[in-house]
Every structure is written in C-alpha cells, then in structure tokens.
Amino acid sequence: MSVPAFTGSNVMDVDAAKIRGAGSNVHFDKVSVAYGAHVVLHPLTLDIAPGEILAMIGPSGSGKTTALRAVAGFVRPASGRIRIGATDVTDLPPYERGLGMVVQNYALFPHMRVEDNVAFGLRAQGADKALIGERVKDSLATVGMSGFAKRYPRELSGGQQQRVAIARALAVRPRVLLLDEPLSALDAQIRRNMVEEIAKLHRDLPGLTILYVTHDQTEALTLADKIAIMRDGRVSSHGPTVELYRLPPNRFTAEFLGRANLLPVTVTEGATGPKGFATARLGDALLAGAARGEKPGDKTLLCIRPQHLSLTGDEEHTNRIVGTLKEVHWQGELTHLVLEVDGTPVRVSATRLPVSLPERGSAVPLFFTPGDTSLVPEDVRG
Amino acid sequence: MADAAVLPAPAAKRVPGRFWIVPPAALLALLFFYPLVLIVQQAFMDDSGMANVGEFVRVLHARFFLNALINTITISVTATAGCLIVGLVLGLILAFVPFPGSGVIARLIDTFIALPTFLVTLAFTFLYGSAGMLNAGLTEAFSLQAPPVNFLYSTWGVVLAEVTVYSPFVLRPLLAAFSLVDRGQIEAASVLGARPFRIVRQVILPAAVPALIAGGSLCLLLTVNEFGIVLFIGAKGVITLPLLIYSKAIQESAYQVACIIAVINIALSLGLFGLYRFAAGRLGA
Ligand SMILES: Nc1ncnc2c1ncn2[C@@H]1O[C@H](COP(=O)(O)OP(=O)(O)O)[C@@H](O)[C@H]1O
Ligand SMILES: [Mg+2]
Numbered sequence A: 001m002s003v004p005a006f007t008g009s010n011v012m013d014v015d016a017a018k019i020r021g022a023g024s025n026v027h028f029d030k031v032s033v034a035y036g037a038h039v040v041l042h043p044l045t046l047d048i049a050p051g052e053i054l055a056m057i058g059p060s061g062s063g064k065t066t067a068l069r070a071v072a073g074f075v076r077p078a079s080g081r082i083r084i085g086a087t088d089v090t091d092l093p094p095y096e097r098g099l100g101m102v103v104q105n106y107a108l109f110p111h112m113r114v115e116d117n118v119a120f121g122l123r124a125q126g127a128d129k130a131l132i133g134e135r136v137k138d139s140l141a142t143v144g145m146s147g148f149a150k151r152y153p154r155e156l157s158g159g160q161q162q163r164v165a166i167a168r169a170l171a172v173r174p175r176v177l178l179l180d181e182p183l184s185a186l187d188a189q190i191r192r193n194m195v196e197e198i199a200k201l202h203r204d205l206p207g208l209t210i211l212y213v214t215h216d217q218t219e220a221l222t223l224a225d226k227i228a229i230m231r232d233g234r235v236s237s238h239g240p241t242v243e244l245y246r247l248p249p250n251r252f253t254a255e256f257l258g259r260a261n262l263l264p265v266t267v268t269e270g271a272t273g274p275k276g277f278a279t280a281r282l283g284d285a286l287l288a289g290a291a292r293g294e295k296p297g298d299k300t301l302l303c304i305r306p307q308h309l310s311l312t313g314d315e316e317h318t319n320r321i322v323g324t325l326k327e328v329h330w331q332g333e334l335t336h337l338v339l340e341v342d343g344t345p346v347r348v349s350a351t352r353l354p355v356s357l358p359e360r361g362s363a364v365p366l367f368f369t370p371g372d373t374s375l376v377p378e379d380v381r382g
Numbered sequence B: 001m002a003d004a005a006v007l008p009a010p011a012a013k014r015v016p017g018r019f020w021i022v023p024p025a026a027l028l029a030l031l032f033f034y035p036l037v038l039i040v041q042q043a044f045m046d047d048s049g050m051a052n053v054g055e056f057v058r059v060l061h062a063r064f065f066l067n068a069l070i071n072t073i074t075i076s077v078t079a080t081a082g083c084l085i086v087g088l089v090l091g092l093i094l095a096f097v098p099f100p101g102s103g104v105i106a107r108l109i110d111t112f113i114a115l116p117t118f119l120v121t122l123a124f125t126f127l128y129g130s131a132g133m134l135n136a137g138l139t140e141a142f143s144l145q146a147p148p149v150n151f152l153y154s155t156w157g158v159v160l161a162e163v164t165v166y167s168p169f170v171l172r173p174l175l176a177a178f179s180l181v182d183r184g185q186i187e188a189a190s191v192l193g194a195r196p197f198r199i200v201r202q203v204i205l206p207a208a209v210p211a212l213i214a215g216g217s218l219c220l221l222l223t224v225n226e227f228g229i230v231l232f233i234g235a236k237g238v239i240t241l242p243l244l245i246y247s248k249a250i251q252e253s254a255y256q257v258a259c260i261i262a263v264i265n266i267a268l269s270l271g272l273f274g275l276y277r278f279a280a281g282r283l284g285a
Helices: A016-021 A062-072 A114-124 A129-142 A158-171 A188-204 A217-223 A241-247 A252-256 B004-006 B011-017 B022-043 B054-061 B062-096 B101-111 B117-128 B133-141 B155-180 B181-190 B196-224 B228-233 B241-251 B256-282
Strands: A026-035 A038-048 A053-057 A080-083 A099-103 A176-180 A209-214 A224-230 A234-240 A259-272 A277-282 A287-291 A301-304 A318-332 A335-343 A342-350 A362-366 A375-376
Touching: A026 B054, A038 A062, A038 A080, A053 A062, A053 A217, A062 A080, A062 A099, A062 A176, A062 A209, A080 A114, A099 A158, A114 A129, A114 A158, A114 A209, A114 A301, A129 A158, A158 A188, A158 B181, A188 A217, A188 B101, A209 A217, A217 A224, A217 A241, A224 A241, A224 A252, A234 A252, A252 A259, A252 A301, A252 A375, A259 A342, A277 A301, A277 B256, A287 A301, A287 A318, A301 A318, A318 A342, A335 A362, B054 B256, B062 B101, B062 B155, B062 B196, B062 B241, B062 B256, B101 B155, B117 B133, B117 B155, B117 B228, B155 B196, B155 B228, B181 B196, B196 B256, B228 B241, B241 B256
Parallel strands: A053 A209, A053 A224, A099 A176, A176 A209
Antiparallel strands: A026 A038, A026 A080, A224 A234, A259 A277, A259 A301, A277 A287, A301 A375, A318 A335, A318 A362, A335 A342
C-alpha cells in the first residue's frame, strides 16, 4: 500500500483508484489540550488505522470536539504530536493537512451554488477545470445529490445540505474525513437514513479513514469499526465495537454504550474451562460470566443487557436470579420490565412474554446465559 | 386620550389613531418641508419674484460651481474609498484576528462617532500643521528653513481628516456583518485548503457586501455634506459645495445662487441617501 507523500497541494494528484486502497492512519501521540489552566484533553494516545471508522463518543464536554479539532488544526496541543500517515501535522495550518471536515450545522457557503460549494476545495488547491468538473459530478453522485447542482443551500432541506457538505469534503479526496456530530441537527427518521448512507459511503470508499464524533451510541454502534469512549478529557475505553459492547472494560463504558444492568457481585472462582467463565455470587445465586482476570473474593460488577434477560429458562439460560417486579411498560414491539434484585433495579426488555404476566410485587425469576454475561470492574476515577 | 390606543375595540381605536399623524406631520412641515420649499422657491425666482430658470442654468455652467462640484465629488469619493479600505482592514483584524482587548478597541472606535468632526481636524493641525509637532521636530532636527510637511493644507489634508472621522461609519456595519459570519464556514474553507486571503475574498466579503454598500454610501453622503472639516483646514482653493453655499449666502449675500447650489447639493444628498436606505434594507437594518 503506497501512501502518497503529502506536501500542501498535491492531494490533487491522488486519483480515485489510489484513495480506495490508500487511506492514512491518524496517530495521537500523548496529545493534551488546555484552555488556560483548564485541561480539556489529558495526554491522549490513540491510533486510527487506515480505512477505519473510529467513533469517538462520550457525554457533552468530554473533549471529543477538542480532539477532532486538534486533528483539523484549529486547536493547538499543549503537548504531544499528531501524525497523519507519515506526516507530522502538529505544526501545519489546517489548509495544508489534506483533510475533510463535516460539522453539525453543515457550514455550507450560502452565496454559492451547490456545485460551487463542492468545487471550493479543489479550486483552493489549484486543480484544473476538467478535474474539478469531474470530481464535482462524482462527489454529488456519491451522496445522491446530482440533481441539485444549481441550487443554493437555502433551497435545500437539512438532510440535503448535510449531503452536500459531505460531497464538498469528499471532492478533495481527503486522507481523513472528520465528522463532528454530523447528524445531530436532523430529524430522527432522516438521521437513521443518513447513518445507513454513511455506512454505504464507506463501503464505496473503503480506504477512507473516518473520525466520527458523536454523543449518539446508535450511530457509533452502527458505523464504527472501533469506538473510543471519552470521559472528562480521557479515553475511558477503546476497542472494536462489538467487543466493547459485549465485554465492556468498565462501568462507564457498559452504561454509555447501550443499556446495562450492573449488579454488585463477589467472585467465588476465577476463569476456568474452555470459555473462560468466572463464577460470582449474588445473594444466594451463583452466576457465570466472561472474566477479566478476577480472583476469588474480588468485589466486582456483573453486566447483563436488558434484552438478554428472559422470563423463561432453558438449558442454555443457566444463570438465574430472582427479583421483585416493580413496573411494566408495554410499548408494542417491546415490553420493559423493572425489577429489584438485592436492592439494585434491573431492567428487562422482552419481545415475548408469558401468557399471564406475574403481578406487581411478586417474585419473578430471570434467566440468562453466561455467554451474554460479563464481569465489569467498577470505575476507578482518576 | 393616549389610552385610546390600548382599547381593544377596533372602532374606538381607528378614529384617534388617524389623529396622531397630525403633530409629527406638522412638525416636519414646519422644520423641514417649509424651509426646503423656501430654498427651492428662491432657487427658481429672481429678485423681482418672477420665475426664472435662466439663473439656474447660468450657475450650472459657472466655473466656480463646476470647480466646487468636482472638488466635492473628488474628495467625497476618495475619502469614501479610504474609509472602505481602513474600515475593512480594521474590521477584519478586529473580528477575525483574536487578540486580547479587541472588544475594547472596537468600542473605542465606536465612541469616535460621537465626537465633533472638527476635533480631529484640530488635532491634525497640532500634529501636521505648519507649526505642528511633526514640522517643528523635522525643522529642528534637520535645521530647515521652511516646514517640510505641507499636505494638510490641500485636498489630501481634507481627505485624510475625513477618512479618520468617517471610517467608523464603515467599521460599524462591517463588524455587525462579520459577527454574523459562521465561524464554521471559515473553518470549513480552511480545511478544504483555502488560505486566509482566499477565505476573506470568497467567504467573508460576500457576506459583507451589503454592509460595505451601506457604510460606503453613508460615507459618501456625509463627506459630500461635510462642512466643518473643510472650513477648519481652510486649504486655499479647496472649495466644496457646502463651503460655496456658505460663502455665497453669508459673505456675498447672493441668496439665489446659494439656493441654487443648495438645491443641487440636496438632490445629490437625497440620491445618496436613497442608495444607503436601499443597501441598509438589504442588510436587514
Ligand atoms: N474555546 C474554548 N475555551 C475554553 N474552554 C473550551 C473551549 N472549547 C471547549 N472548551 C471546554 O473544553 C471541554 C471539552 O469541550 P468539547 O471538546 O467541545 O466537548 P465535547 O465535544 O465532547 O462536547 C468543555 O469543558 C468545554 O467547556
Ligand atoms: Mg462537541
């Protein structure tokens, strides 16, 4: 794989075929950012592989935008280096970094037609006319906006404007695409469609490295190869999406990525057997789940997702706890139950229910498999 | 009677509502339209009270009038161009180059609008006048016979003073327009590879065009009518329309000539004001 050397305006020389196989990695090397005495990014070390979609998620104010803007060149790190491909970009101005960026409010140029918005980057980089025409056409086609080239941004809906913003970023064939809450301004329905379209876009341009900042876990889970969860200016956890969801490394991750029931347990037996399940005690119940090197006597949390709890047992659902039924919310497709187990509320999302629901206040057994269960350490706040 | 306006019944509201046009209209008529009519009347009437367009035509072709007209337009256009350049450069710096205290500077320049125009001219006399600090310093340092810096007593002196006084009138609407420019657009342009100069040209300026037109036409209007600065500098040969009206009316008691020139000056002003309102309307002001 040949990564083209990047010197200012020669991004133009990278043609479409090359970009497919030749994304750049992004490397944060102990990057910290402070506003005065206020440290908003603690030394961050993180690598985004070429062609990877990394979703950076976390609550508002956790430093996601700051990290993204450091890559773009709008925030100067107090320490550390940022590399894109082989280039150390820490000291380069934004216009020499060869990136694409899309933000929440689209930031289209209001006095330019769609086609001129999309051509803007190429013109700025001195591309020749023929190339510009071709790229504008391609980019608009990629986002399904070919019929809107002559419109002004104000003549488009929010979703259409965001497509144009994406086309504008893609037209310069960026080495890395930075997306900061790109769908947050859109309606839920359009947002779902756009998530799918971004996924499709990445299938068409598999070499494109994407840093996707969002506070929406659904977007992250749908799109990302890997997820970095931010908390208070630090990476709380980082890993492949499925792994992070199935085996969250800490309470914060478990609760931020999807819903999770976290029950305090005491480990009775460390990981054993081919599947490496550990055993832990909750009241009278002994429960098995994926381990992280716990030892007998350790106090930890048992994590089980609401949709993995069943009201009926079988030979696979060998974990069993008993709770007191507190609330039932029927929502058509799903029924949400809230129970109390050993003083901890436990949520259940069930698609199928027994013909007769148990009464409120009665004791209800819940079943789940060790494969859906994991032990999660309590957060150590640093 | 004033409380009639807050009554909910439409019938009770309509009659007193009409009445309220009278006081402002009367005041306007007395203070504005009547004098205007008098001036126009004077301009087209000779001493015997007969309508006479001949004098009007004669003045239009007179050397002294044409010179003053050319002077007025030259000074006004040059000063306005200067104001646009100074206002634009200052505005870009104040709005887009982050430096501590930029807000204070912007407010300070704003305060400038409140000051009388001759103040700057007076200060200029102290600084650049023949007995001013600059000339005194240079004469002493190089043992010169005559003051070396003489630009103040020329068209350039007037233009410089007007640029100093009126640049804030461009700066103000520009800063308002700049504050509305989405910083995200500037950043998007920058990421796409645009250098600062291109961003100013293609992203910032298009958003500021109405502000530039509004500020520029206001400057044209104010400089066409400027009297204090021109009089104060008192450059020989630099006669503008307002100065000409003054000298014809007060010094030569040639009232009809003064009124003829005044009518032309008023027409010029109203035209520029129309341009300003048009631009300000586009600006949403
Ligand atoms: N220009 C700034 N000056 C001072 N503090 C800032 C600035 N930008 C962001 N911050 C602070 O940095 C922290 C992280 O902000 P941000 O990166 O925008 O968070 P996120 O995108 O995760 O919501 C917040 O506490 C915010 O108040
Ligand atoms: Mg943010």
